[in-house]
Amino acid sequence: MIHLIWAGLTCIGIVYALINGTMSDVNQAIFESAEEAIYIMVGLSSLLMFWLGMMKIAEGISALTFLSRLLRPFMVRLFPEIPKEHPALGYITSNFIANVFGLGHAATPLGLKAMQELKAQSTSDEPSRSMITFLVINTSSLTIIPTTVIALRSQFGSNSPTEIVLPTLIATTLSTTAAILIDRAFYYKRVRMNGR
Structure with a gap:
């Protein structure tokens, strides 16, 4: 369209x-x-090649595995209906890490794969609770290093292209927190309505 x-x-x-x-x-x-x-x-x-190279190095020294283990308790609480060793949880965590480093282009295929795994787990045509939560978190996109914005600011002659890091961190932290709270509020409201 x-x-x-x-x-x-x-x-x-x-x-x-x-x-x-x-x-x-x-x-x-x-x-x-x-x-x-x-x-x-x-x-x-x-810039994309640089950060993808850094991600590959991080993968080679098991930094991504470490980050995945570090985030796993948080992810298990966010997605309680996904079994702990389910592949979808790994894709969700990898997507989250890629977004944190501002690699939205690298996060997209991971996000699609996570959605495929979540859809395979579901028997309904409607999106599951995990699918909705993942979409909400992915859309709000917590970012520590906004690599694309830094690159654009640098290309167009900014004197300090990295000064966007702190405002981005604050804004995306607030947006992700709000997104999770709204997601949970709607979920529990739906549970209460269905329980009546």
């Missing part, structure tokens, strides 16, 4: 430019935007 909206907006813009006689401006904007997109992509790719 979204691709139809974008295609429609593009067509409307081109028709308006033709009627208005500003097609040359549209062409110039297209080429400038394409050049800027390549510039941003190259900068983000280098």
Whole structure:
């Protein structure tokens, strides 16, 4: 659906430019935007490679395993209906760690795999409690190092691209806490309504 909206907006813009006689401006904007997109992509790719390399090193020295063990009690409490050794819990934890380090692009396939495992565990067509909780936490996305934002700030000449770290940590901590509390409130409200 979204691709139809974008295609429609593009067509409307081109028709308006033709009627208005500003097609040359549209062409110039297209080429400038394409050049800027390549510039941003190259900068983000280098940062992405660096952090994925760091994740690989962390995996090699068992740092991710350590973090997974450290987070496991927290994850077990958040997702009580998932068995402790279920593969979904591992994917959820890995997704959470990737988001914490600002690697949303690396977190996405882990999140999809976690959802597949959770869906395989469920017999209903409706999303399970774990699926909803995971989606809420993944959307609020607790982040310690916002690597993409740091890269963009650096590319566009910020004097201090890392000064965003503390505000991001505060904002995402609050959003994740609020998301978990709201998720639990709705869950217990539904349990009370179904119990009547």
